[in-house]
Amino acid sequence: AENIGIHGIEIYFPSTYVAQEDLEKFDGVSQGKYTLGLGQTNMAFCGDREDIYSLALNAVSNLMEKFDVDPNSIGRLEVGTETVIDKSKSVKTVLMDLFAKHGNTSIDGIDTINACYGGTSALHNALQWMESSYWDGRNAIVVAGDIAVYEKGPARPTGGAGVVAMLIGPNAPIQFENGIRGVHMENVYDFYKPDMDSEYPRVDGKLSISCYLRAIDNCYNRYAKAFEKKFGEKFSLDKVDYALFHSPYNKLVQKSFARMLYNDFLQNKEDPRFATLAPFKDIAPEDTYFNTDLEKALVAITKTDYANKVAPGTTLAKQLGNTYCGSTYGGLLSLVDAIGDGLVGKRVLTFSYGSGLAASAFSFKVESPIKSIVDKVDLKQRLTKRVRVTPEVFTEKLSLRESRHNLKNYTPSDPTHNMFPNSFYLAQVDEAGKRKYERT
Numbered sequence: 001a002e003n004i005g006i007h008g009i010e011i012y013f014p015s016t017y018v019a020q021e022d023l024e025k026f027d028g029v030s031q032g033k034y035t036l037g038l039g040q041t042n043m044a045f046c047g048d049r050e051d052i053y054s055l056a057l058n059a060v061s062n063l064m065e066k067f068d069v070d071p072n073s074i075g076r077l078e079v080g081t082e083t084v085i086d087k088s089k090s091v092k093t094v095l096m097d098l099f100a101k102h103g104n105t106s107i108d109g110i111d112t113i114n115a116c117y118g119g120t121s122a123l124h125n126a127l128q129w130m131e132s133s134y135w136d137g138r139n140a141i142v143v144a145g146d147i148a149v150y151e152k153g154p155a156r157p158t159g160g161a162g163v164v165a166m167l168i169g170p171n172a173p174i175q176f177e178n179g180i181r182g183v184h185m186e187n188v189y190d191f192y193k194p195d196m197d198s199e200y201p202r203v204d205g206k207l208s209i210s211c212y213l214r215a216i217d218n219c220y221n222r223y224a225k226a227f228e229k230k231f232g233e234k235f236s237l238d239k240v241d242y243a244l245f246h247s248p249y250n251k252l253v254q255k256s257f258a259r260m261l262y263n264d265f266l267q268n269k270e271d272p273r274f275a276t277l278a279p280f281k282d283i284a285p286e287d288t289y290f291n292t293d294l295e296k297a298l299v300a301i302t303k304t305d306y307a308n309k310v311a312p313g314t315t316l317a318k319q320l321g322n323t324y325c326g327s328t329y330g331g332l333l334s335l336v337d338a339i340g341d342g343l344v345g346k347r348v349l350t351f352s353y354g355s356g357l358a359a360s361a362f363s364f365k366v367e368s369p370i371k372s373i374v375d376k377v378d379l380k381q382r383l384t385k386r387v388r389v390t391p392e393v394f395t396e397k398l399s400l401r402e403s404r405h406n407l408k409n410y411t412p413s414d415p416t417h418n419m420f421p422n423s424f425y426l427a428q429v430d431e432a433g434k435r436k437y438e439r440t
């Protein structure tokens with residue numbers, strides 16, 4: 001197949017959120033730490049009525065409804081998530097309920113797990129399937145998202161929840177630039193989940209930030225090489241109209257975009273545009289991850305470009321928090337929503353990162369109008385329909401989730417009347433651990 005890309009995209013997020021300014025007060029941290037320091041506005045979360053199965057069921061069923069997808073037109077469906085509720089049974093198999101009842105059980109693909117990267121791996125699998133001899137002419141759906149929760153402490157405000165579903169097929173309006181990808185993977189323990197009795201990760205925040213920035217450096221430079229090979233021209237940030245990032249919190253995205261320009265500087269240190277960076281030209285890149293003077297100089301020269309090229313893709317990450325696997329694709333949807341048909345003809349560079357670690361940079365171009373996607377998703381309107389709850393309620397819900405973790409034989413206690421209409425929710429977990437869902 002040719003011109004493979006995204007025909008439709010949808011996100012499901014919970015109907016309640018907590019405001020970061022309220023959390024700052026509740027946690028007793030200095031005012032501005034979460035809102036300005038992390039750059040976050042609100043955070044979505046789930047109680048005990050929602051789990052990764054119900055979130056994914058909502059994302060996929062809403063995608064199919066809004067984009068009028070014939071269940072028999074799908075030949076591949078895969079899921080990227082790190083929200084694991086079963087060590088064997090995949091989220092994908094649960095989603096088969098939406099297709100099997102229409103007679104389609106011939107759907108390839110399964111779950112991919114590695115921190116926030118599974119969604120990207122799932123997407124790449126779908127693209128590669130469509131380019132291969134195994135492709136049978138049908139479309140694919142890629143699901144990416146998580147429920148991100150941290151124990152009480154400094155990482156808790158960087159949680160979030162949401163699942164993105166994308167309809168992938170040939171001759172798409174949003175087309176991936178094939179043959180160009182920069183990959184970086186290595187073995188580190190910056191964030192991982194060795195505790196099966198807890199939903200929370202173990203995280204070394206500072207280490208994860210240095211890993212993220214190292215992955216940016218490597219992926220960006222490898223992407224540049226592949227770009228130059230394909231197009232026979234020099235790559236730099238000037239070739240990029242918009243940039244999307246995996247967003248653990250917005251401040252890191254600001255620094256990451258600036259870091260890309262730093263890599264351009266390393267390629268061309270004498271360029272007068274980079275005059276303010278001269279004092280840093282002899283420092284090894286791996287010694288600069290926490291160099292605040294360099295950071296300030298970079299953020300200053302990328303300020304306007306950040307506002308134009310990056311900020312439009314950050315809405316969902318600021319409003320929902322880190323949706324782990326969903327983060328990068330929530331960024332894509334934010335950008336589509338913000339710029340609409342203004343994206344036609346534009347190149348979007350995308351950086352995806354999952355701790356542990358796995359990362360890649362790749363790009364897509366918008367080739368035809370996408371206004372109908374914007375209208376169908378109706379993002380802004382849906383975000384305003386959410387309900388703000390207090391940090392007390394948010395904390396109670398996370399405690400409830402803790403008490404439900406690995407539990408069998410219970411009926412969730414959260415009320416369902418606050419949920420968005422027509423949403424799947426967890427109705428019951430039986431004594432054998434089997435889960436049942438109903439719809440609001």
Ligand code: ACO
Nearest residue numbers: 030031032033036037038154155158205206208212248355
């Ligand atoms: N007003 C304005 N800014 C403030 C204020 C204030 N009142 N208080 C603090 N800040 C700034 C700090 O200067 C800092 O800015 P900087 O990043 O530019 O240095 C920022 O707010 C954060 O403050 P820290 O003291 O560094 O925060 P802390 O160490 O308590 O926690 C962290 C931050 C490490 C990100 C933590 O939330 C965490 O561990 N999160 C999970 C890990 C994570 O998301 N890693 C990213 C990649 S991996 C992944 O995606 C899971």
